[in-house]
Amino acid sequence: MKLYHGATRDNASQILADGFQDLTSNFGLFNAVTGDPVNTTGVFFSNVVLDENEGVSSETYFVLNIPDIELTNYEWFEEGKGYREWCVPADLANLYLVDRTVYSWEELQMNSESDRRNPIGQAENILWPSDSFYQSSSDTGDVAGQERLSVRELVCQLYKESIAVDPGEFLGLLDVDDLVAFNHQSEQIMHWLTATRELIRIEKQ
Known part of the structure; x- marks a missing residue:
């Protein structure tokens, strides 16, 4: 809410x-x-x-x-x-x-x-990330004997884990300091994406 x-x-x-x-x-x-x-x-x-x-x-x-x-x-x-x-x-x-x-x-x-003017449900107006957004420099591989997941696989795995448990329990598994740092990094990434998108829009005019 x-x-x-x-x-x-x-x-x-x-x-x-x-x-x-x-x-x-x-x-x-x-x-x-x-x-x-x-x-x-x-x-x-x-x-x-x-x-x-x-x-x-x-x-x-x-x-x-x-x-x-x-x-x-x-x-x-x-x-x-x-x-x-x-x-x-x-x-x-x-x-x-x-x-x-x-x-x-x-x-x-x-x-x-x-x-x-844009009520929830008008999914056609939402710019969802394309598959290329999730591509990392290399595909899923094996590093030091451990499987390495692509960004897309990590996102899917986190989503599945988050809905498999009670929301309060899931939040309890997260470290608050890590969550704050993640929020800060996410904000920086969003600002960068917004600025990049604006540059692309200007160039197309």
Whole structure:
């Protein structure tokens, strides 16, 4: 599920440097009977971009995609609200801090309009990698008595292993430091691919 977290510019810089940090607050949550604030600890997320209309004043936003199964125990249920809310542990949120882009409210509104024009399911509009994308300098071979897999085979193997176990269990098998490093490397690769694609587009004009 796509979730949004609003922050000030200073807090956004801190998140980029150190990741999300747990905060104890009522986050606007009150006891329906007594009216007393209900404190909880974690990081606040919603499934929509909150602004002044919901009593929230954020200068920047982060966007995370967290599997529904990971969110089951952290959702708040309040009557009368037209959106959903979660208070997620910082450790869990940091696992999915893959998109380190800091968005403005205007940028997210533009993205929302684009999503409505290109709904999920229009697979013909998605540029999937061709087979050549997976080709390495050499095919599967034997190195020092151990089988060497092609990039494509590694991707397929990782996919099969990831769906064979419970998502929480699979994440538990991963080293957090390795995952953070992988996310950083993936981001660099995506930036390179985007820049390369743009150069190709310009040359074709």
